[in-house]
Amino acid sequence: MITNYVFFGLVGKPISASVPGGSEIPNTHVGPEAGWEANGVEYAHHKWIGHFKKREFEEALEWNKKACEIRSNDPRSGHPDTIAEKRSRALILAYLGKYDDAISDISQTLDECEAKPFSNAQGSEILFETMDEASTVHKLAGRYVLADVLSEKACTGYEAHKEKFGVTHPAALSAMLRRAMLLKDRKKLQSAKEWFDKAYICQKESDPPDFDGIFTMYQRARLFEELKLDKSSIVDAFTEVKEACDQFLEKPLGDEDEQNVSAILDLIPPWALVR
Numbered sequence: 001m002i003t004n005y006v007f008f009g010l011v012g013k014p015i016s017a018s019v020p021g022g023s024e025i026p027n028t029h030v031g032p033e034a035g036w037e038a039n040g041v042e043y044a045h046h047k048w049i050g051h052f053k054k055r056e057f058e059e060a061l062e063w064n065k066k067a068c069e070i071r072s073n074d075p076r077s078g079h080p081d082t083i084a085e086k087r088s089r090a091l092i093l094a095y096l097g098k099y100d101d102a103i104s105d106i107s108q109t110l111d112e113c114e115a116k117p118f119s120n121a122q123g124s125e126i127l128f129e130t131m132d133e134a135s136t137v138h139k140l141a142g143r144y145v146l147a148d149v150l151s152e153k154a155c156t157g158y159e160a161h162k163e164k165f166g167v168t169h170p171a172a173l174s175a176m177l178r179r180a181m182l183l184k185d186r187k188k189l190q191s192a193k194e195w196f197d198k199a200y201i202c203q204k205e206s207d208p209p210d211f212d213g214i215f216t217m218y219q220r221a222r223l224f225e226e227l228k229l230d231k232s233s234i235v236d237a238f239t240e241v242k243e244a245c246d247q248f249l250e251k252p253l254g255d256e257d258e259q260n261v262s263a264i265l266d267l268i269p270p271w272a273l274v275r
Contacts, residue, residue, distance in 0.1 A: 041070040045085070052092060061092045080126050083109060087133045099141035106134045124164065125171065128157045132175045135182070144186060151179040155195070170212075173202050177216050184219070189227055196220040209244045211260060217241045218264050221272070238272035 048063035068089055071082040090106035113127045135150035158172035180195035200220050203213035221237035245265040249258065
């Protein structure tokens with residue numbers, strides 16, 4: 001499964017950045033020495049991810065186009081990875097500000113998923129991931145109503161199929177988090193709290209918490225503050241964020257992981273840690 005980058009969190013950190021072959025985010029220095037053919041789809045795929053991670057969107061688009069071209073020549077038409085590359089292209093176009101092209105691309109890909117569903121168990125997952133990414137594209141384009149509709153469809157779809165995906169499915173959790181952030185941005189704070197709470201409960205299953213879990217806890221605590229909940233609830237929420245950050249930083253990390261978790265730690269208001 002490919003869970004694509006969908007939006008950037010603190011310090012340029014992409015949220016939900018798992019890729020085939022493991023959870024590490026590869027950089028742009030890939031090639032035969034890493035086991036990938038220089039002209040192969042894996043090489044092109046990891047190159048665009050590396051550039052996207054650095055916000056080098058023009059370069060990311062070129063490598064993604066190459067990956068899409070290679071995938072399109074694959075005899076396995078409709079392969080899940082082909083859909084993933086196509087919807088990623090729409091996302092890159094949106095980050096480049098090419099909103100009309102991005103919306104056209106993602107709409108076409110979503111139509112393809114709905115009109116010609118996959119026959120295996122991955123079908124629902126592919127559809128929900130594409131809806132979720134379409135929501136992000138529309139949000140970047142300022143089309144918030146459509147973004148909201150697609151986000152809700154994706155999240156309720158995951159919930160309806162939770163026996164298939166499990167309560168801690170990474171794509172489902174990411175969709176919940178993005179929905180909560182979208183509602184928060186639209187000042188629908190009570191609805192945002194419901195989705196932050198759902199994501200929070202699911203993320204609690206991860207021990208120790210990963211970056212997405214910490215990011216969820218931090219945003220949830222900030223929402224408590226914005227909702228002006230009682231001080232003890234806000235303090236408890238921020239204290240939990242600090243404890244999760246401290247626990248996360250105890251293990252060996254890459255520079256980027258350390259930078260992003262440390263950034264969250266630095267953003268916790270000092271008053272929230274004093275009882």
